[in-house]
Amino acid sequence: MSDAITAGSVTITGHGGDQIEAYLARPLDPAPHGSVVVIHHMPGYDAATKEIVRRFAVDGFAALCPNLYSREAPDASPDDASAAVRAAGGVPDERLVGDVDGAARHLKSLEGANGKVGVIGYCSGGRQTFLSACSLRLDAAVDCYGAFVVNDPPPGMPSSMKPLLGLAPDLSCPLLGLFGGDDQYPGPEETAKLAAELDKLGKTHEFHTYEGAGHAFFSVDRPSYRPEAATDGWARILDFYGRHLAA
Template sequence: MKDLVQDGDSLVGASTLEDGVDRRVFLKAALGTGFAAAVLPVEAQTLVKTDVTGLSAGDHLIVINGQEVPVYRAQPEGKTNPPVILVISEIFGVHEHIKDVARRFAKQGYMAVAPDLFVRAGDASKVPNIADLMRDIVGKTPDAQVMLDLDTVVNWARQRGGDTDKLGITGFCWGGRITWLYAAHNPKVKAGVAWYGRLVGEPTANSPKHPIDIAQNLKTPVLGLYGAKDTGIPLESVERMRAALDKGNSGSTFHVYANSGHAFHADYRPSFNEADAKDGWRRALDWFRTHGVV
């Protein structure tokens, strides 16, 4: 099956795996199975598992400038023109937790789309440790390419019936940083929710700007959900970002959880804080609904 996705002034093919393809082979080849090697073993006793009852969900390939980009999509079965939520992964890629988050949004009436934005650098699920993952996968994924990929994914979602006039974005850790940046990049984004994404940093060739650099001119309301005990994202950087946002008029805000550290929403990791994760999820849904992503 073949769709066409508008990419700037050109058309790129969007191949979807729906007929005559062994999905198990595709999953192993394109997105990996289960969870990323770098986060094993998984805290199985706390895993949230969202079924596909009432949903249309599956894996797709979008071809962007000759590169096949895997995408996981979930949406309510039979619902026309659902609002669209982009779900941006952590550094570990689109593993089972990110897919489950997409299904959770689908249960709320959204078309949720989670693209593998690291695919050009390699398979994030197979890298055994975080240091190699940061150097060989994340460090070789330019922000500019991520913005282009997300633009194309949005167009693909629109062509598949999603209402991209009601577009939201959410992301976790690395994806939280991308949430801030893409909200500034694409004026069609109505609202964003950034979960513990890095806010400040030194510029590099692949990451020339960080969220604090776009804060003052940001127009899209973004809710930042952060942990006070996050040793990698100190509260000082949250306060710097808050002060920069206050100079603009995006309506963005933060909620900081006093008893949580990093990755408190990740129910497969020891950092999971169930109470704060549930509260953050409620706040995220309220944020999207309040800002027209409904």
């Protein structure tokens, strides 16, 4: 399979019919491929997130990251846009689900799409991945250290971040969770509680916790980056999507 890709900014239809910016990358190989919606972390729609989108394309998936902050700060830097959205209370859950749905529909409309769509998110995007997988019909979901699925957030976090454990019965697809053993949000006790609830409900899930890794261990541009955990995590993500998003 060729690793040639095309990538760039596009406009998609998000929640409520809003036209929002998104970053799309896809293989040039004409073979049928699965698709992935990438939900960016709280720091925003940034260069590191776009690199993740391109990596999925190199590995044979069409990938699309909607700019969740398009409405509040369409022309701002990722840092300024993130600050503006946090000050406004964060991204409303209903709007997030609508934007992910719009991204999934866009991916399904592309030439070569096999009709299967997964979702992945990091940090706040991990929580939003769980929300999306419980609100939409998707084929696979990957939660990378998403906090506040189980526990309430501490003071100072956006008001939109409410626990989501009550949605677990509606989980529509297999879930892969990748967490840091040294993380506080979510801490190991929080992810264990989520795993126990999914076990009780008979929901398909795979959780892996990396000792010596904290929050944001996938972030190559941050001191929190842990190469061993990130390398193993990427291998698990690609295997998981290879199993669940294949034609």
